[in-house]
Amino acid sequence: MLDTSGTLCTINIGDFYTEAGATIPDVTIAYQAWGEFRGDNLILIEHALTGDSNVTEWWPDIVGPGKALDTDTFCVLCTNALGGCMGTTGPASLAPDGHPWGSRFPAVSIRDLVAAEKQFLERVGVSEVHAVIGGSMGGARTLEWTLLYPKQLTAALVLAVSARASAWQIGIQTAQINAIEHDPHWNNGDYYNGTAPLAGLAAARRIAHLTYRGELEIDERFGTSAQPGENPLGTHRSPTQRFAVQSYLDYQGVKLTQRFDAGSYVALTEALNRHDIGRGRGGLNKALASSTVPTMVAGVDTDILYPYHQQEHLSRNLGKLLAMAKISSPVGHDAFLTESRQVDRIIRHFLLLAAHQAEDDGVFISDRV
């Protein structure tokens, strides 16, 4: 029932009920999978905010035959998140009335994203997951997996995320939502039959990108250099006379508008604002302590979006800490995507611990890379 050819497939999972009490009828989940599924060898990958199910593209050195996520051994599966725009139902999808959801699309939480994925797994006949792995928004979903469906999981690897949104994260994420809302084309989210708010989406991405990248890395690359052929030091300021870093950020912004929908960006950013594993579970530390899934935690030393102390907090409080690892990099948050060699080592180590865990559930292993 699961297509493991790596091609993008879609499955209708029926109606979905959100944590906040709304109904999304007839939800479609898109997915890709690689490697034969043998019942107990499924590894579920959770993508980040503007990521998608094509893991072999955004983690090219990590997934494949003989790689850390070895598709000769494992069936590696990734679904597109609910609320996104890569095949799974989101604001740009058609509602039952045949018009795009737009502003009518309900707010979704990280838990909703996970619950929809679980509903999908049931539809395709998967009842057991060897491991869930994710970074950033994918890490938030991985954490929620361990608390919502612990019995289906052998182990989890959580990268570059926190137990809940920090106030700073909510603030900077809201600044991004505001940038989109202030685009005159936004129209409260109902723009799908008109012009898309591309300038707002690009502005949001420029802000976001500065939280994804370490200031040392950006500064080493650009410093105060002028964009070639432009003079940012003229007698009057001009948006066409830029510093190199301004041009770089403009490029990052435009690039996102070519592959991502503003409505989905707002929906998933809002999901991140609502990320809080303590909600309804007696608070953060009680929720973490209650976790029964062996979980490994990793973070990046220069991450300003999810500072490393947030992963240390997870490691101190998780009920069953498998191991803790630090990615050392000037890149900042995005290092969980770019530092392939370190991520490779972390995942291989994690899978060894998880295999050991599966063999001997009585022995609890805590370890450092």
Add this chain to the structure above:
Amino acid sequence: MLDTSGTLCTINIGDFYTEAGATIPDVTIAYQAWGEFRGDNLILIEHALTGDSNVTEWWPDIVGPGKALDTDTFCVLCTNALGGCMGTTGPASLAPDGHPWGSRFPAVSIRDLVAAEKQFLERVGVSEVHAVIGGSMGGARTLEWTLLYPKQLTAALVLAVSARASAWQIGIQTAQINAIEHDPHWNNGDYYNGTAPLAGLAAARRIAHLTYRGELEIDERFGTSAQPGENPLGTHRSPTQRFAVQSYLDYQGVKLTQRFDAGSYVALTEALNRHDIGRGRGGLNKALASSTVPTMVAGVDTDILYPYHQQEHLSRNLGKLLAMAKISSPVGHDAFLTESRQVDRIIRHFLLLAAHQAEDDGVFISDRV
């Protein structure tokens, strides 16, 4: 000629020529000063981006009789920055044609702000400055003072700033300028006879505020709490149903619009983008090494806007380092304004070192607080 009553006064300094080659005719500089001027006892304070000459308001525990900046001993002087909106000529001022400068106001650099201030001091008959002190944009101006007019200075205290804008700073500052530019009322800066771009200015301030405050401090205060009476977890996202931190940032944004002009915000943010003490001086480290003014450097351990390693860089390379100090605070960048007790100690220590320097110019003192 210098009014030291603490009231806001203005002086016409004549025409001003910018670093980039523009002319601003008939520039007015506004200032406030406290404490009798005796020729060799002037302390010049440089305010931050949206600060102003009223130092006794934004550094209430620092300036006054018996305080660290003792107005019984010193004459404490602060001018409003060129390009600002607190009495000194800026984009909202009337150009010679009787209309507001608006988009015609030339781009100004940090060096221009300092050069205009020097021109002002000449007009009021001040030829000797005992010390220049400033944080953030004020720190950038203080650094430029030491390189532009070393012979007029005994010593300098530079707080929470860097030798030049980092690429990250240019990026996040440009995001703020963009927020204002995208306000439909901005009109390329020519809005003074119409509606001001207040929503854009508030959006800029919300982004800026997140760089002024440490994430730990904001998180301790707000976490994921809802604003009382609002529900940020409803079935649909709504700007009127907020997390507490969103309400806090909204308040910070609106508060700035009530006291600051968007055109000045853009002009002075652009000056920060152009901050580079290495420009035309053979690069950063050569410029720093050439400094002959005994300079003390201080920074904040949790500053994400001007990370402490930037002050360490200054301390390693400045030609005449007087001392180095670290402000320890969860507050982040703004700690140079809020941690009065630590700033008090730093300034008292600095003034002792500066006095010693004035007495015995042959002895060079390097020291840690």
